[in-house]
Amino acid sequence: MIRPPFLEKGDTIYLVAPSFGCTEEPYLTRLEVSLKKWKNKGYKVIEGKNIRKAEGVAASTSPKERAEEILEAFSSEAKAVISVGGGELMNEMLGKLDFDALRKLPPKWFMGFSDNTNLTFLLTTKLGWMSIYGPCFPQFFQKKWRLSEADGFALLHGATHLEGYPKYSITRRNENPLISYRCTQMKIITAVDYEKPLIGTLLGGCMDILQMYPGTSFDDVDKFNQEHPEGIIWYLEACDLNPLDIRRALWRFKEAGWFKNAKGFLFGRPRNGRYELLGVDRFNAVIDVLKPLGKPILLDVDLGHVSPSLPIVNGAKAKVTLEEGNIIFDYLYE
Numbered sequence: 001m002i003r004p005p006f007l008e009k010g011d012t013i014y015l016v017a018p019s020f021g022c023t024e025e026p027y028l029t030r031l032e033v034s035l036k037k038w039k040n041k042g043y044k045v046i047e048g049k050n051i052r053k054a055e056g057v058a059a060s061t062s063p064k065e066r067a068e069e070i071l072e073a074f075s076s077e078a079k080a081v082i083s084v085g086g087g088e089l090m091n092e093m094l095g096k097l098d099f100d101a102l103r104k105l106p107p108k109w110f111m112g113f114s115d116n117t118n119l120t121f122l123l124t125t126k127l128g129w130m131s132i133y134g135p136c137f138p139q140f141f142q143k144k145w146r147l148s149e150a151d152g153f154a155l156l157h158g159a160t161h162l163e164g165y166p167k168y169s170i171t172r173r174n175e176n177p178l179i180s181y182r183c184t185q186m187k188i189i190t191a192v193d194y195e196k197p198l199i200g201t202l203l204g205g206c207m208d209i210l211q212m213y214p215g216t217s218f219d220d221v222d223k224f225n226q227e228h229p230e231g232i233i234w235y236l237e238a239c240d241l242n243p244l245d246i247r248r249a250l251w252r253f254k255e256a257g258w259f260k261n262a263k264g265f266l267f268g269r270p271r272n273g274r275y276e277l278l279g280v281d282r283f284n285a286v287i288d289v290l291k292p293l294g295k296p297i298l299l300d301v302d303l304g305h306v307s308p309s310l311p312i313v314n315g316a317k318a319k320v321t322l323e324e325g326n327i328i329f330d331y332l333y334e
Contacts, residue, residue: 001201001315003130003333004107006158007079012044014078015137016069019087019115021053021060022138026177027085028052030138033178037140048073051084058088067096070119074105080156082137086114091212094118103127109156112136114239114305117205121213124203124315125220128227132156133205133235134311142180147308155311162310164189164302164327168269181307189325192287192297197321199332200263201228202312204235206305211249214256225261232261233320235312237268237304243277246270247285254289264296266320266327268304301327 007013022031031051038045048069050060060066070093073081099122110119111132120131134152145153151162167183203224204210213219225232238246253259270282283299290297302310313331321328 001124001130001317002107002128003316004109005079007043007109007156009042010044011080012046012076012078013038013080013082014046014048014073014076015051015082015084016048016073017050017053017060017084018066018070018093018112018119019059019083019090020085021051022084023052023054027138029177030141031084034138034140046073046076046078048084056089057092059090059092063093063096066090066093067098070097071101074102074108078108080109080111082110083112083116083119084137086112086116086136088115090115090118091209094122094218099126111152111156111311113309114206115209117209120314121203121205121210122218122220125224126218128315130313130315132311133314135309141178147183148311152311155313160331160333162329164310165308166326168302169307183308187300187302187325189301189322189327190283190299191322192291192299193294194264194296194298194322197319198233198264198296199317199319200231200233201317202235202314202320203232204266204312205237205314207236207238207246207249208240210236211252214252214258219256221256221258225257228261230317231263232259233263233266233318234259235266235268235301235303237309238270238272239305240272241270242272243270243275243280243282243285246282247280247289250286250289254293259290259293259295262293262295264320265290265298266301266303267297267299268302268309269300269306271305298322298327 053060169181317332319330
């Protein structure tokens with residue numbers, strides 16, 4: 001795997017909108033506040049031409065223009081590229097994106113969440129670049145960065161040790177764009193067949209997006225498995241998928257051979273799947289499909305669309321430990 005250079009104070013970051021742009025609250029205000037915070041910390045920021053647009057179909061602009069912005073960002077002087085938002089139809093950009101041209105460029109960190117799985121996953125499986133499945137740029141608005149954002153910033157700067165969070169939030173969006181979530185619920189991680197730390201290469205993202213890839217020209221997982229005999233630690237989470245959707249998606253991944261080199265599985269708390277549907281819940285949706293593989297499974301991990309979410313370095317070798325109910329990531333960069 002290729003690890004891009006870590007950020008240092010004074011470096012330049014490039015903001016892009018490969019999915020939604022920031023055109024409404026709370027994202028517009030949060031974008032402006034986040035810009036001030038990064039600049040006050042001593043970083044230069046290049047604003048992509050699409051980050052304040054909503055001119056496309058469920059996107060900032062057309063697939064072609066979004067792909068052009070991505071290539072411009074990775075061709076720039078910036079050391080990291082950060083998305084300003086998730087969304088719905090980032091996949092429509094992929095056919096316009098010149099991955100061969102990207103491959104010839106010096107690697108940069110890309111960080112984004114949710115729909116940005118389309119880039120975090122493919123930059124890793126197609127180009128062999130590490131990426132960060134972590135907070136989008138407007139999330140850095142808090143007066144004091146909390147949890148996910150502080151850890152995302154730390155990973156961009158070379159942090160190798162991250163720990164899970166004691167509580168999570170089920171609160172909805174507040175009308176004030178500068179008020180964040182409140183963590184009130186005590187977290188419990190459910191472990192199946194876990195006996196010792198998992199060591200392998202991390203790969204995953206949002207299942208809503210990943211379920212589109214098997215059988216398409218964007219499916220390079222078989223090659224990735226072959227290139228990583230140390231085994232894959234799959235981290236997966238769901239946004240809009242209900243428990244039945246989660247079960248079907250996992251079946252598809254399994255039948256496509258994605259999990260043949262799995263060392264274990266980490267599942268985040270699903271946003272829309274926290275209920276039972278026809279006898280299927282967020283636990284048996286996973287366990288019934290994957291337990292026959294005989295690999296450790298951790299459920300309700302601190303990642304995904306239920307805040308706060310641990311940022312994860314896609315494509316990095318790591319040791320993942322469950323210790324006294326807390327999940328710990330130790331990155332083993334070489």
